[in-house]
Structure formats: structure tokens, C-alpha cells
Amino acid sequence: MKLLVLGGTHHAGRAVVETALEVTGFDAQLLWAPPALLQEEGFPLGMEFGLRYPHDPAPTGIHDADVGVALAAGLTCRPLRETLAATWAWLRAEGDPRPRPDTPAPDAWFDPAAEQRVLARLQNKERS
Numbered sequence: 653m654k655l656l657v658l659g660g661t662h663h664a665g666r667a668v669v670e671t672a673l674e675v676t677g678f679d680a681q682l683l684w685a686p687p688a689l690l691q692e693e694g695f696p697l698g699m700e701f702g703l704r705y706p707h708d709p710a711p712t713g714i715h716d717a718d719v720g721v722a723l724a725a726g727l728t729c730r731p732l733r734e735t736l737a738a739t740w741a742w743l744r745a746e747g748d749p750r751p752r753p754d755t756p757a758p759d760a761w762f763d764p765a766a767e768q769r770v771l772a773r774l775q776n777k778e779r780s
Contacts, residue, residue, distance in 0.1 A: 666738075667732060668686070668732065669682060670682070671732050671733055671736055672736050672740075674733075675733065675736045675737050675740050676736075681773070683774045683775070684725050685770055685774055689770060689771065689774075693763075693766040693769055693770050694763065694766055695762060695770070724758065726780075769772065
């Protein structure tokens with residue numbers, strides 16, 4: 653089991669991560685950190701998913717894009733579980749896509765020492 657530390661209490665973010673764990677069958681314990689704790693340790697809120705625009709190798713966050721025009725033009729979204737299941741099936745069949753050469757490795761997104769401090773604080777809080 654791996655412990656995953658995630659920020660905030662936003663319902664949609666929780667739904668994505670919890671549904672992804674269910675769909676993939678990964679055994680992980682999720683620890684939800686209060687935004688204030690993550691900010692104290694220098695984690696940029698809203699960057700947890702590490703999304704990027706093609707012209708910018710730095711994570712931009714999941715809420716930076718305005719999809720209003722696409723929705724007005726008739727964009728519809730399929731259910732989350734269906735989307736995650738299809739994506740997981742595709743990744744298992746095709747393998748992970750090759751990262752762009754200018755994309756930093758995930759282990760470079762955050763300071764590992766800060767991550768360990770947050771994890772320790774959350775685990776200590778759970779014990780008390």
C-alpha cells in the first residue's frame with residue numbers, strides 16, 4: 653500500500669482520485685491535507701494533477717483552462733467512471749505515452765523532504 657497525500661476537500665477532486673483508485677484496482681490510502689498545511693510546505697494549490705500546456709513545461713493546474721466556448725458549442729462529457737475506465741484500458745493496452753522531452757519528471761514536481769514532512773504531520777494527526 654502506498655500513501656498518497658492530496659490537498660483540499662473539494663468534492664470533484666476527491667471523486668476523480670477515489671474513482672481512479674477503484675477503476676485501476678490500486679491499493680492506496682488517501683490522506684487529505686488541509687490547504688493551509690500544503691501552503692506552509694510550499695505546495696502550490698491547484699497543481700496536484702500536474703497538467704501542462706504544450707508551450708509551458710511547468711504544471712499549470714487543472715482549473716486554468718476556460719472551456720466555456722466548447723460547452724456553448726455543444727461539448728458533452730461522459731461519466732467520470734466511464735472515462736477513467738476507458739483511459740485505464742487504453743494505457744494497459746498501449747502502454748504509457750512517451751513524455752514530451754521538455755516535461756520534468758514527476759519526482760521533480762515537489763520537494764521530497766516537504767512531502768515527507770506533510771505525510772508525517774498527517775500520520776501523527778491520525779494517531780492523536
